[in-house]
Amino acid sequence: MPISRRALNVLCWRLMAKRSRNSVYEWKMLRSNLALMRQIAQLKASYDEMQAKYAGLEVQLGLSPAILRGAEHTSPSPRRYASRDESTGIVDLFGVPTSRKFMKKAKKHYSGNDIFVAKDDTHWLNFPELGFVVKPDRQLSKAHRWSNSYYLGFLRRIHQIELLTRREGKWYYLGTYLITARDTLSHEGISALPDKTRQALVTQSGHHSHRTQLEAMLDSGELTATKYSLKRAACNDALVNILLGGREDSQRHSVELDATGSSDGSDD
Numbered sequence: 001m002p003i004s005r006r007a008l009n010v011l012c013w014r015l016m017a018k019r020s021r022n023s024v025y026e027w028k029m030l031r032s033n034l035a036l037m038r039q040i041a042q043l044k045a046s047y048d049e050m051q052a053k054y055a056g057l058e059v060q061l062g063l064s065p066a067i068l069r070g071a072e073h074t075s076p077s078p079r080r081y082a083s084r085d086e087s088t089g090i091v092d093l094f095g096v097p098t099s100r101k102f103m104k105k106a107k108k109h110y111s112g113n114d115i116f117v118a119k120d121d122t123h124w125l126n127f128p129e130l131g132f133v134v135k136p137d138r139q140l141s142k143a144h145r146w147s148n149s150y151y152l153g154f155l156r157r158i159h160q161i162e163l164l165t166r167r168e169g170k171w172y173y174l175g176t177y178l179i180t181a182r183d184t185l186s187h188e189g190i191s192a193l194p195d196k197t198r199q200a201l202v203t204q205s206g207h208h209s210h211r212t213q214l215e216a217m218l219d220s221g222e223l224t225a226t227k228y229s230l231k232r233a234a235c236n237d238a239l240v241n242i243l244l245g246g247r248e249d250s251q252r253h254s255v256e257l258d259a260t261g262s263s264d265g266s267d268d
Helices: 005-063 065-071 101-109 150-157 187-191 195-204 208-220 237-243
Strands: 090-092 114-118 122-126 130-136 138-140 146-148 160-167 170-185 225-234
Touching (some): 170 237, 195 208
Parallel strands (some): 114 160
Antiparallel strands (some): 122 130, 130 225
């Protein structure tokens, strides 16, 4: 039976109405999505602003003369050591081996926070109370494969470390340090770092065979890094006792601040 003109008009009207309803629904969904995107952008901007204010307050608090005067004497240790400089709290670990066997011994027998060695990637604002360490976010393997830096995840999971350093062939225990802030460095921030810290960043960003490429990437801003702010909080007597050879009954596992894991600044 042929369709009448009226029936055809009704059918067309219904189809147009259905399409119109779909279009209205799609338009409402689009408007809703746009509104959500604007809210997300506003929240992100507010978050970034709060982060910037927080970082500024951290700098102000960290560098304020009053805070620095108060930080000149960290939490006192209940014990005294003949090799400890009471004005700085630094313990001279005299008599310890000069090779990296010393660090292996410390890692084997100490149970507690992780032990790190302050090297060229560590910059001091007020030695030995306040400073920061810079670590790459990615590392380039010998096979020319990029991967996330081990330290990017590890240093975000812990909140304090035990810090040692080696100067003029001698080991020193600096203290227990809190990680007070973690900040992604901009290209300008990396450019403003001391030259030795920048060179350490290149070294830790990949295999030495790629050094020329990594240096070029550092200059162009392609290498990214994170700054971990450090503030000394205490002296760990248990660790000092072990480092001085007084006790060896604990077990531990730790890492050094060496991206390759093969050197701790020793002579051998």
